[in-house]
Amino acid sequence: MPRPKINRKMVTPPKFKGFKPYGYYAEEQAPVSMLFEEYETIRLCDYELLSQSEVAQFMGVSRPTVTRIYESARRKVAIAFSEARSIVIEGGNVFFDSNWFHCKNCKSHFNNPENHKKLICPVCDSKSVLPVNHAQNNLTT
Amino acid sequence: MIAITSTGNTLLAGIDKYFARCSYFLLFNETDGSHIFIENNCRTAKENAGLLAVDMLLKKGVRKVISGEFGMKVKSVLDEKKIQMILISDINKTINDIITLLKGK
Numbered sequence: 008m009p010r011p012k013i014n015r016k017m018v019t020p021p022k023f024k025g026f027k028p029y030g031y032y033a034e035e036q037a038p039v040s041m042l043f044e045e046y047e048t049i050r051l052c053d054y055e056l057l058s059q060s061e062v063a064q065f066m067g068v069s070r071p072t073v074t075r076i077y078e079s080a081r082r083k084v085a086i087a088f089s090e091a092r093s094i095v096i097e098g099g100n101v102f103f104d105s106n107w108f109h110c111k112n113c114k115s116h117f118n119n120p121e122n123h124k125k126l127i128c129p130v131c132d133s134k135s136v137l138p139v140n141h142a143q144n145n146l147t148t
Numbered sequence: 149m150i151a152i153t154s155t156g157n158t159l160l161a162g163i164d165k166y167f168a169r170c171s172y173f174l175l176f177n178e179t180d181g182s183h184i185f186i187e188n189n190c191r192t193a194k195e196n197a198g199l200l201a202v203d204m205l206l207k208k209g210v211r212k213v214i215s216g217e218f219g220m221k222v223k224s225v226l227d228e229k230k231i232q233m234i235l236i237s238d239i240n241k242t243i244n245d246i247i248t249l250l251k252g253k
């Protein structure tokens with residue numbers, strides 16, 4: 008029986024669904040599919056400049072697992088760069104340690120630290136707010 | 149009180165992408181609609197800039213923060229203090245745009 012995958016923790020939801028190359032390239036190819044946790048390891052290691060052990064501790068996985076996810080993420084970036092392919096960030100086993108919500112009206116993301124039952128957008132007061140894993144339905148697949 | 153990370157001290161400034169090392173915080177008073185810019189003196193701290201900034205904002209009565217980005221370390225502090233985090237993805241928005249949204253409520 009395959010070992011159940013441990014869900015990896017993410018800081019905040021990504022603000023985009025992917026990247027596209029532009030300019031002088033031959034023809035459109037199939038996009039490279041990058042998992043949420045792969046995106047997150049690159050962000051934490053190379054943008055927030057955390058060590059792989061810090062990342063492992065935060066994501067709730069072992070250090071070798073972080074190394075493996077990070078390697079896979081870097082290879083996907085290299086493929087996308089070299090072959091001029093777009094990157095789609097989708098899928099994976101992730102959760103956020105806060106519940107994030109998305110306002111359909113003003114497009115802001117926010118969390119709910121006081122656990123309000125009737126949630127409205129803190130910026131524009133709109134009632135059209137959705138939990139992030141529903142707004143981006145690929146998140147938990 | 150809501151704190152917004154700002155790149156400058158005028159209403160035409162943009163939202164600063166970074167929380168801990170932003171240039172200014174705009175404090176918006178939700179009760180009377182007034183606002184004031186304060187310089188972020190914590191930004192030059194060698195370490196724990198985020199932690200110092202959160203402490204400073206807490207003393208001013210801030211319960212919500214608006215920024216373009218929250219780092220992992222500062223996020224855990226904000227979680228612990230139960231301060232609401234609001235992410236604005238469109239960082240082309242000016243401080244004035246955000247105030248207009250907040251006042252339009």
Ligand SMILES: [Zn+2]
Pocket residue numbers: 110111112113114115128129130131132133
């Ligand atoms: Zn809104």
